[in-house]
Amino acid sequence: MSAQMDELIAQFQNFQRKVRQAEARFAGVGDMQERIARLETTATSPDGTVTVTAGAGGTVTGLRLTAGATRVEAGQLATTIMDTIRRAVAGAAQQQAGIVDETFGDAFGVDVSAQVREAQTEAFGTAAAPPASEPQPRQPSRPARRPAAEDDDDFGQGPILRRS
Numbered sequence: 001m002s003a004q005m006d007e008l009i010a011q012f013q014n015f016q017r018k019v020r021q022a023e024a025r026f027a028g029v030g031d032m033q034e035r036i037a038r039l040e041t042t043a044t045s046p047d048g049t050v051t052v053t054a055g056a057g058g059t060v061t062g063l064r065l066t067a068g069a070t071r072v073e074a075g076q077l078a079t080t081i082m083d084t085i086r087r088a089v090a091g092a093a094q095q096q097a098g099i100v101d102e103t104f105g106d107a108f109g110v111d112v113s114a115q116v117r118e119a120q121t122e123a124f125g126t127a128a129a130p131p132a133s134e135p136q137p138r139q140p141s142r143p144a145r146r147p148a149a150e151d152d153d154d155f156g157q158g159p160i161l162r163r164s
Helices: 002-027 029-038 067-071 074-104 112-124
Strands: 040-044 050-055 060-065
Touching: 002 029, 029 074, 040 074, 050 074, 060 074, 074 112
Parallel strands: none
Antiparallel strands: 040 050, 050 060
16 A cells, blocks of 8 residues: 555656646746737848838838838839738747747747748748848739630629729
8 A cells, every 4th residue: 555655646746746847837928928029020121112010920010111112113112012021020920939939948849930930931932031131032013914804794703893
C-alpha cells in the first residue's frame, strides 16, 4: 500500500508542477495582448510617394501620400498604394507572430513566425516585405477589359455592372 501511495503522491506532485508551469506561461498572455495591441509597422513605397502604417491583425492605421503622388497616373498610384499596404500588413503579421513566439516559445511545438513566413511566401511570393529601397515589380495600371457579353438577357450569377 505504501508504494502505491508514494506513486500517487509523486503523480500528484508532477501534476501540480505542470499546472504551475502552465500558469506561469499564461501569466504573460495579458502582456502579450498589450504588446500586440501597440504594434505598428510602417512601409514606404520605393518611390517614396506612399507610406502605410499597419497595426495588429493587419489593420491599416495610416496612409500618407506625398505631393509627388498627385503626379503619378491613377492606376499606377493605386498599384503603389496596394503594394505598400501589402508590405505594411505583412510586416505587422511578422511582428505579431514574433510576439506570440516570444511569449510561448516552443511550449506548444508551434513556430508561428515560420508559419506566417510560409503563408506570405505562398500568398505573395516573398517571405519578408522587401526594403523600401528595393524596386517593386511594376504591374499593369489597368485590368484587362472583359469581352462584351454575347447575350444581353444573361441572368447568370456574374456581376450586374460591366467594367469600363
